[in-house]
Amino acid sequence: MSTTLRQQVVSGIGWKIATQVVVQTTRTAVGVVLARLLVPRDYGLAAMALMFVGVTSIFTDLSLGAALIARRVITERDRSTAFWTTVAAGAACAGGGVAAAPLVGRLFSTPAVVPLFAVTSILFLITSISATQIALLTREMQFRSLQLREMAGAAVGGAVGIALALGGLGAWALVAQVLAAEALSLVLVWRFSPWRPRAIYSAQSLRELGSFAGKTSGARLLGYVNLNADNFLIARFLGAVPLGVYAVAYNVMFAPLARLAAPIQQVLFPAFARIATDPPRVGAAWLRGNRIVAAISVPAFVGLAVVAPDFVSAVLGDRWHKAIPVLQLLCIAGLSQSLQSLNHSVLQALDRAGALLGFMIFSATLTVSSFAIGLHWGVVGVAAGFAAARTTVLPIFTTIVCRAAQTRPLAFAGSVHRVLEVSAAMGVLAYVTRLALVHAGVSSGLRLAAVVATGGAVYLALLTWREPQLVAEARTLALRRGR
Template structure:
């Protein structure tokens, strides 16, 4: 009961701070998109395509291993710190050296210096991993969310200032490094962990094994997520890569902070229940049901108003992003739910199950090459199919560990999904009636209002009992 209360309290406090931070993030992103060009975003996508994979390996999974460990001694922390230092220095050296090779792959010389600059994040990560992990392990949700909030605010101001000064893609690069540095300072303030490196690694094998598998999983998942950008960057134009990069970033924006919060809570909370699988399964069921109540209406609603949203907020120069953005909005809820299941299975000490789902998903990636023949929109349709198949893999392989049936979890998301589909169809019909009759801004406002009313009415008329049960989860 105490764990449940801590989790819900952390969720409430974190959600409020994340909501405000999300508003800043949205404003920051939308302003940057207006200030920068598709070429700028294309260069950023090329820069992060490969180095982003190994940024996840910078601490060799030590952070997750610390959070998940049942017992943690000073000796283990010193051993973990040593591994973290070595791995961060190695990856910094590697990427600083091979930056010209990455630039050659994309046939874009400017990528060399950009990759070398971003490689500096590995030096910052030396002092980030342990305090971040300890803040999560101690479940310092409120303090951690304050760090995230102030970092988001400061990063937004710094990045927009640089973009407005004409720094182009460098505003994104330097903004990324500033964010890493600010988070490191913040976590060291709330959960300082200053220890000496260790020279002996006796007894570290169990933690090393877990961290190794967790790191491989992070790399596999990132590779899956970045595969589209790599393929488009190689086979299509830099501008088309910029469109794809912006649309996928926009599609991830609404759930980015929510997902990050749920994953942080999930990793530390499920780790406390690794010896109580059935109880952990109940938490997973409730978490998915709560997330579905937010994710499906939010994303399908955004899908409906995308034409007005893109033109009014981003301007006509991003009109090519409308259809890809709509497709990716259909994709994001299933991707988020898959990541929640992956976080849960990792936290209870079975990251190998997650590895299997990711490897099976990688086998479906060639479908992307078929879709890309039809441009960015075709690539997005392929991405939707890949994510639906991946979601099915997660249901099949992960749920049995939690003593849950796939039918039970699908039943948890069905009310929200069904109501959201009804809302989407209603809004598309409403657009046909409003187009040309009112101003685009007025049309978007009316569609948002109609969407909220239609979703709420459907929930109350068809799924009243499930709705009230889901809302009660926030109080227990």
Template sequence: MSHLKKKAASGVIWSSIDKSSTMLIQFVFGIILARLLLPEDYGLIGMITIFITISQALVESGFSRALIQKKDADQVDYSTTFFFNFLISLVIYGILYISAPLIADFYSEPLLIDLVKVVGLNVIISSAAIIQRTILIKKINFKKQAIVNILAGLVGALVGIGCALADFGVWALVLQYLSRNFATSVLFWILSDWRPSMIFSIPALKKLFEFGSKILASTLLYSAFQNIYLVVIGKVYKSEELGYYTRATLFKQIPATLVTTVMQNVTFPVLVNVIDDDTQVKKVMKRSIKLTAFLLFPMMTVLIVFAEPLVMVLLTEKWLPTVILLQILSIGVIFFPINAINSNFINAKGRSDLFLKLEIINNILTIIAIAVTYRFGINTIAIGYVFASFIGFFTYAYYSGKFIKYSGFVQLIDMLPYALVSGIVVSISYYLWRFIDDQTLYLAMGLITSAIGYIICAYVLKFKELDDIKEIIQSKLKKK
């Protein structure tokens, strides 16, 4: 394999280890926390999620993507960005602190005043290690990132469980979040060789901001409108119902985020390196989307088909209203990783203006979906999310079709075989073991049968993605 291909292969492996491990930690310990805490506790955190997410986006200011996109980024660029990010984090936290009473009044939840003030500290904590993370991504070096994220995830999980057992209630979730991010920043400083110099260049800042500002604007729009569901549900409905929605969102996001992050972190720097060759770009895009579909569809199909036994076994009966939400939302999230690949292509071309345009269009779709559905219950809101996601997919794929003749329709055709095989295999597994009364055993047998059946079908149908995964693993073993 070429040097670039070897780096991409290594990136896929370590990024996969990173995300699969952190997601596993989040999933396992999240189940324990959900059993110990109440849906209302998760609802309270859901109410302030949008404010924290937007604050973190403002702190980064799109500079991380700008530094990755700039091939000749140097110490001046890194140091300038570091000090700018830290200064902005202090300003943003001050705004959050002052706004806490207003946020609490909006939701009519007095407890949110203290929650916002404490959770907001993460804005400062996270800003300390943005550059270290960016440099590792730019180098397609995911090994150190995996170590940091796994260790920090364990720290946060253990703190959260300990606090939940001590009856801290919602504060167990807050302390889990803060301890994990604090450990992340500390570990990045320990494992990274980079240190800031006492340099601050206004010209360098302006140049980075030309690209980063558009990324910032699109990220702000994305963060705001992705979390606006939580705002609307938290405002219109009870915190308990918002808790059900956030649990369903977490379940469906685990496989989608895992696949998205792995493919996005690897494909973006690779696309940057081949962006001037349309043939190579289309090849990378096509293989990325097929591999994404190969990995994602069986996982999402399992969530849809086995939603009820999953919730009953893992979260207990008190979370049963989450089932229908999980099934609906899992359909919509299928397009999320594919959209990320298409947006990577646009950003790799340096067209952050088009990326911003797409974000605006898709946010308009989100507003329309919410406006039409919010009065009819959270299940209807979830259905609106699915429709908005489906239409949004074609807007993201539009420029892929325009620039490299790889339209949304062609992308759907490429994904179709994996969707059909997943649907057939998982459905057969669901009905095959229906005679088993024990829910835990039924779920275990269904998942095992689904996994084995899918792999066998992929082998018989000669899905090339099996060879891709095998090649990546073999290249890593040879390197070692």
């Protein structure tokens, strides 16, 4: 990378990580309060209502935002065409969502989900109006603005959700939390972005952007299937209460990946796109990025799997005890997924959307089959299927990316093996420590605090010993987070 680009990436990642700690702390606190105020059925109904928001957002955005980021040169015609196309698609999806709400209720045999689904359909329009501005801010690596908007959304959305939960509104509190966060995000992103759409529309621009976006949308759709078919099958065949248990476990598991690892991917995608003419440079940047992601997410998943019984009991409450084995199995899936989190960005930046689409077809087929098989054993079986599928595809996906980036799979293994070793050692010590505290009769809350403190201290000490360069890079990120 050039010095300027490297500085932008370092500053962007540092700012992302620092602010995501704030965002994650806020969302965790809100999640704990809501888990104690609401019951599994509330979470199940909200999950049903929000289930199709992700897949419809794919058709709303049409991956035009990713195309704007990936293209080397864009014109005003490209920007305005992308905006008006996205807004039109969002309006159509919002109207379609309202009309389809009764069908969703019948699909899940749950009439209570109908008004929830109808109201959440406005999200399609809200997100479409902000999508182009977000893409342009990302392209210019204006991550501070994007993160400020996310922090504000987390705080306001959480406050709205808690207020409605205290008012006894159940699932509506969870839906309102998302709506409030996205509405504020829309206002702020328009405040931060200087660009405004013009009354311009070009079919030629749409075709040029669409040549990239078409395959990317297909891959995104299959990625959505990978990550949401479990919710659909549980809702359809097991009902709202099991879905609520699964959803809470999934949200806890997904936090390290979505709140800490994903922001790094958001920074590196535009960076990869800028050096896409030199695949080996992309490969080298990908390996460095994977080391950072692994150092954050792997110990988080290992530690969470160890302390899951104490976390659920002390933090969420005993009503969620059925989520413990689900959470532990999902941590395996999350660990594998975190080591793949940058792969999509590499293939998109190198214009290997066809290879990405082919892999996603295979991955979706395997994952959905695993969910269907595991369904026989309830939500625990579904979680086990998820873990098996994510672990199986890891070496395959890694090999595809290595070929595109002209690097070797052994180089990938070499970039993360020390982090994996240190995390495994930390996990063993944390497990032994927890067993000793259980036998000593220490309460779940004190066990949780003691094991987390011990595991964290051991991990940092071992990582400093085994990966001093990575620790030095982390210090650099921390020092430059506000630049």
